[in-house]
Amino acid sequence: LPFVLLTRDPVEPGGVRGPAVRPRDFWVSPRLHPDFGWAWLTRFLVQLGNAIGTLYLLYFLKDAVRYPDPEMGVLYLTLLYTGGVVVTAVAGGVVSDRLGKRKMMVGVSSTVMAAGSLLLTFRHTWPAAMVAAVxxxxxxxIYVAVDQALITQVLPAAVDRAKDLGVINIANSAPQVLGPALAAPIVAYAGGYAGLYLASTVVTVVGGVLVWRIRSVG
Known part of the structure; x- marks a missing residue:
């Protein structure tokens, strides 16, 4: 709100309109802009791993942990998870800026998240769930701070920044839809909740590894 109220947009020349927007204008060629393509894919995979690992918590607590009040359990785990995000979001960004390292920090954050989901692969207890949430x-x-900075460094052209960030946002929102859709058959037919959190671990690790394919960012 302070940003909206106190920041002035530059005044555009009156009567000047850009060309009509066409569907093909939203396409960003990964062949012409490979770093942008890899950044999009890594964001999608890490967010998908996170979605798989968090969106089924209610059922995990109810069916596997057998927590007596799973709804409240989800609330407690959400608070622990949010607390962890708050602790490292700013600090992770500061460390990345001072080191000048983006890919390394994304790799570290992906490894940390994978460790949390890997714990739930083997331990279906309430204490393990609390540790994993943290x-x-x-x-x-760390990831949300550093990866956002990384993405701003691989945008193809200044004139299309808003559109390109919108394309990146698909990698944020699509996993929230796909996560539950993928989780259901995994739980039912591919190893139950152990299989679910193993899948979350693998997807997150792959996302963290592929970030090293980005060449223009340190």
Missing amino acids: VLGLGYG
Whole structure:
């Protein structure tokens, strides 16, 4: 709100309109802009791993942990997760700026998140769920700060920044839809909740590894 109220937009010349927007204008060629393509893919995979690991918590607590009040359990875990994000979001960004390292920090954050989901692969207990929530939050806090900075460094052209960030936002929102859709068959047919959190671990690690394919960012 302070930003909206106190920041003035530059005044555009009156009567000047850009060309009509066409659907093909939203396409960003990964062949012409490979770093942008890799950044989009890594964001999608890490967010998908996070979605798989968090969106089924209610059922995990109810069916596997057998927590007596799973709804309140989700609230407690959400608070722990959020606390972890708050602790590392700013600190992770500061460390990345001072080191000048983006890819390394994204790799570290992905590894931390993978460790949290890997814990739930083997331990279906309430204490393990609390530890995993904190670990996932700590890793995700670093990730959201550093990966956002990384993405701003691989945008193809200044004139299309808003549109390109909108394309990146698809990598944020699509996993929230796909996560539950993928989780259901995994739980039912591919190893139950152990299989679910193993899948979350693998997807997150792959996302963290592929960030090294980005060449223009340190």
